[in-house]
Amino acid sequence: MEIYQIRAFVTVARLGHLTRAAEALHLTQPAVTAQIKALEQSLGVSLFQRSGGKLSLDKAGESLLPTAEALLKLGSELKAQATQLHGQLQGQFELGIPSERMDFLRLGPFTQAITNSLPLVHLHTRVLPAEQLSEYVSTGRLTAAFAIAAHPPRDVQWLPLRSVVYRIAVPNGLHEQLQAANWRELAALPWLDGPSGSHSHWLLRDMFEKRGQSPRIVMQIDDLANIDSLVMAKTGCALLREEVALEGFKRQAFSLWGNVRVNATLGFAYPSETEAQPLLIAVISLLKQLWKIDD
Known part of the structure; x- marks a missing residue:
């Protein structure tokens, strides 16, 4: 599990659209899809329900999203502290x-x-x-x-x-x-x-x-x-x-x-x-x- 995979998961969950999430992350759509699949394999659960290019959270995704958001927040705080110490x-x-x-x-x-x-x-x-x-x-x-x-x-x-x-x-x-x-x-x-x-x-x-x-x-x-x-x-x-x-x-x-x-x-x-x-x-x-x- 990598922080960039968690970021892709949270971004897609917030935007509800793979293409828009790829644009927000400055990645290609296949790259975002690969990150999501890798995270799902790492966690052993399915995070999204896929339908016509749109993604919606399934039960596991809804349950894990708050923790994923908290991890991203901690990552941002860590980076800010490191920047301050730089x-x-x-x-x-x-x-x-x-x-x-x-x-x-x-x-x-x-x-x-x-x-x-x-x-x-x-x-x-x-x-x-x-x-x-x-x-x-x-x-x-x-x-x-x-x-x-x-x-x-x-x-x-x-x-x-x-x-x-x-x-x-x-x-x-x-x-x-x-x-x-x-x-x-x-x-x-x-x-x-x-x-x-x-x-x-x-x-x-x-x-x-x-x-x-x-x-x-x-x-x-x-x-x-x-x-x-x-x-x-x-x-x-x-x-x-x-x-x-x-x-x-x-x-x-x-x-x-x-x-x-x-x-x-x-x-x-x-x-x-x-x-x-x-x-x-x-x-x-x-x-x-x-x-x-x-x-």
């Missing part, structure tokens, strides 16, 4: 994100803004280390990405969103012996690290390399959003985002070493060659509204 932005948006807490990335409000403003856009997120986020964006495997970095990544466009500060968190019980410790002694402690290429990995290595040291890594963790729980469990020391570090310190879940602050930036990376694409422009506009960034 030209709206649509497609898949592949978004990379670092291993971080969703509230810090404001991913919930960002997703809601896309859903409300761009209803035809399907958002798909992938959690990856910073190095891969940059590479995947530059090669087109990601449409864009949130990333944390000490310096803007190369080969991509970079929209800074906010500054990020990291503090050194140490398990309770080590703080007293570390008050007068130097960087060599600090590096000798057990340390928790992110995966190779992650923002945590690069920030930690850079912090120690500037002091001529290398940290003793006892565990690499993919889930950086919850690394503070391992410091609380006395597994090792770690760089924690300042908000998380101060919250844990206030609860006496762990201690903070010194006043060292490691600075980085949370930004939005996207390919240079696609920055003029309407979808990306629309998403960046929503992002700027969310983070209150002026052009």
Whole structure:
């Protein structure tokens, strides 16, 4: 059963004449006849009584006509809605994100803004280390990405969103012996690290390399959003985002070493060659509204 067959049925039923129906449908009379016969075969009932070139509805036709008219109306509404939506932005948006807490990335409000403003856009997120986020964006495997970095990544466009500060968190019980410790002694402690290429990995290595040291890594963790729980469990020391570090310190879940602050930036990376694409422009506009960034 096809919509054009239903349209032929309704038109003939309304006009009661095959020739006039063919003219109204801009078809030949044999074509209309073929459509009606095909619909009857599909439904398994006879819709018309034929007499001298005129067609009149039989009982089955009279019974099915209201439903057929309703289907045509729904078809018209569907087409009108599609026409209205035509030209709206649509497609898949592949978004990379670092291993971080969703509230810090404001991913919930960002997703809601896309859903409300761009209803035809399907958002798909992938959690990856910073190095891969940059590479995947530059090669087109990601449409864009949130990333944390000490310096803007190369080969991509970079929209800074906010500054990020990291503090050194140490398990309770080590703080007293570390008050007068130097960087060599600090590096000798057990340390928790992110995966190779992650923002945590690069920030930690850079912090120690500037002091001529290398940290003793006892565990690499993919889930950086919850690394503070391992410091609380006395597994090792770690760089924690300042908000998380101060919250844990206030609860006496762990201690903070010194006043060292490691600075980085949370930004939005996207390919240079696609920055003029309407979808990306629309998403960046929503992002700027969310983070209150002026052009």
